[in-house]
Amino acid sequence: MRVKIVIVGGGIVGLTTAYNLVKLGENDVVVLEQKYIAYGSSTRNAGHFRVHFWAPENTRFAIEARKRLLDFVSKIRWNAEIDLGGYLWLLYKEEHVKAYERSNREIWSKFDVSGKILTPEEISELFPYINLEGVIAGFYGPQDGKMNPNAIVFGYYEKAREMGVKFLPYTRVEKIIVDNNKVRGVQTNKGVIESEKVLVAAGGWSTKLLKSIGVDLPIEVERKEIGVTEPINYFIKPFIISLKSGVYVGQMVRGEVLGSIDYPVVKGLTPFNTTLDWIHKWSENAVEVVPQIKHLMFLRTWSGYYVVTPDHSHILGRDPEWPENLYVATGFSGHGFMMAPFAGEVMAKNLLYDEIDELMKPYLPTRFKEEKLIHETMVIG
Numbered sequence: 562m563r564v565k566i567v568i569v570g571g572g573i574v575g576l577t578t579a580y581n582l583v584k585l586g587e588n589d590v591v592v593l594e595q596k597y598i599a600y601g602s603s604t605r606n607a608g609h610f611r612v613h614f615w616a617p618e619n620t621r622f623a624i625e626a627r628k629r630l631l632d633f634v635s636k637i638r639w640n641a642e643i644d645l646g647g648y649l650w651l652l653y654k655e656e657h658v659k660a661y662e663r664s665n666r667e668i669w670s671k672f673d674v675s676g677k678i679l680t681p682e683e684i685s686e687l688f689p690y691i692n693l694e695g696v697i698a699g700f701y702g703p704q705d706g707k708m709n710p711n712a713i714v715f716g717y718y719e720k721a722r723e724m725g726v727k728f729l730p731y732t733r734v735e736k737i738i739v740d741n742n743k744v745r746g747v748q749t750n751k752g753v754i755e756s757e758k759v760l761v762a763a764g765g766w767s768t769k770l771l772k773s774i775g776v777d778l779p780i781e782v783e784r785k786e787i788g789v790t791e792p793i794n795y796f797i798k799p800f801i802i803s804l805k806s807g808v809y810v811g812q813m814v815r816g817e818v819l820g821s822i823d824y825p826v827v828k829g830l831t832p833f834n835t836t837l838d839w840i841h842k843w844s845e846n847a848v849e850v851v852p853q854i855k856h857l858m859f860l861r862t863w864s865g866y867y868v869v870t871p872d873h874s875h876i877l878g879r880d881p882e883w884p885e886n887l888y889v890a891t892g893f894s895g896h897g898f899m900m901a902p903f904a905g906e907v908m909a910k911n912l913l914y915d916e917i918d919e920l921m922k923p924y925l926p927t928r929f930k931e932e933k934l935i936h937e938t939m940v941i942g
């Protein structure tokens with residue numbers, strides 16, 4: 562088989578890139594997926610999106626991604642369950658209140674996405690079910706919200722396939738073939754596929770594949786657990802993040818209460834297990850934030866990977882010192898689903914025309930050796 566572009570990874574990043582390539586008229590594209598479509602984090606996440614990040618680069622990127630996400634969901638045949646319930650950060654320390662006030666004034670208002678600092682009384686009026694013990698303020702971002710990631714993943718998959726992209730599930734890339742410092746294709750468990758260009762969008766597995774051709778990316782993989790309870794009447798409007806414990810709690814449209822907490826810390830490509838430790842830790846801290854959920858039973862728990870870079874921001878494009886025609890799109894550090902609608906668009910232009918969009922520039926892999934890190938610490942979970 563010979564194609565113009567091989568995409569390694571059938572997660573949301575591979576899918577949005579394939580969709581945008583074919584929208585630009587390029588359908589000589591194959592997406593290779595080691596298991597089934599969206600086996601990785603893209604169907605294992607919390608399904609939330611926001612525009613509020615500490616780094617202006619990430620805020621601008623997320624604003625563009627949000628626009629494309631909201632536009633795309635009108636094109637698919639499934640209900641993407643978009644709900645702009647907002648994000649509510651519960652703040653317990655003066656220094657955190659100051660930091661949110663500063664970002665609201667200096668970053669978010671400049672991009673027209675300012676939120677609101679709320680007093681405990683205002684929080685209590687808007688969201689009376691939240692326990693405000695120790696809370697000195699809240700930051701509410703009404704532009705933020707939730708979605709059904711499955712509908713969106715399979716929406717991109719279906720659209721790209723309809724327009725001519727080929728998908729090969731259960732086709733694992735074992736090696737990227739490089740000859741004369743130029744990418745020639747990939748070796749898979751089902752044979753060789755020759756190609757002009759290769760995009761590695763393989764989530765947590767990207768570094769292993771790249772290492773085999775001498776490309777080292779500063780990425781750590783962390784397994785994160787997450788769960789939903791049985792459904793109850795919908796009452797938790799915003800996605801609540803406590804800066805005391807780091808716990809997050811939200812409610813899906815069907816009524817399940819969903820959430821997670823960064824515990825236990827498990828690094829590496831470990832099996833997708835879940836633990837009783839996590840259930841205890843999350844339950845304890847989630848009940849502290851929303852006491853009413855105390856008697857709910859878990860419906861299911863699962864786990865997935867955060868693919869974490871040193872500055873908690875994604876890596877897009879290529880380093881000129883790499884073998885020619887090798888590209889990457891990974892390292893989304895726990896906020897990749899929401900970024901993918903725009904990441905796929907800029908990556909498609911990068912692959913086709915070697916164009917580097919203004920908003921993509923900060924994310925080039927060269928930033929690590931140039932020490933031009935994006936200072937993002939607003940990582941949830």
Ligand SMILES: Cc1cc2nc3c(=O)[nH]c(=O)nc-3n(C[C@H](O)[C@H](O)[C@H](O)COP(=O)(O)OP(=O)(O)OC[C@H]3O[C@@H](n4cnc5c(N)ncnc54)[C@H](O)[C@@H]3O)c2cc1C
Pocket residue numbers: 569570571572573574575593594595596597598599600601602603604605606607608609610732733734735762763764765766767770785786787821864865866867890891892893894895896897898899900942
């Ligand atoms: C618990 C949890 C909660 C999260 N919550 C959110 C959230 O609310 N909002 C948000 O925006 N993000 C969230 N994320 C992050 C988000 O899920 C990821 O950033 C995003 O899904 C990354 O997409 P991806 O396509 O890069 O990776 P993946 O979805 O992991 O896709 C990579 C694909 O590549 C395939 N692959 C790997 N190696 C090979 C190979 N050698 N050959 C062929 N195929 C290969 C894998 O099987 C996989 O399907 C969360 C993540 C987790 C774990």
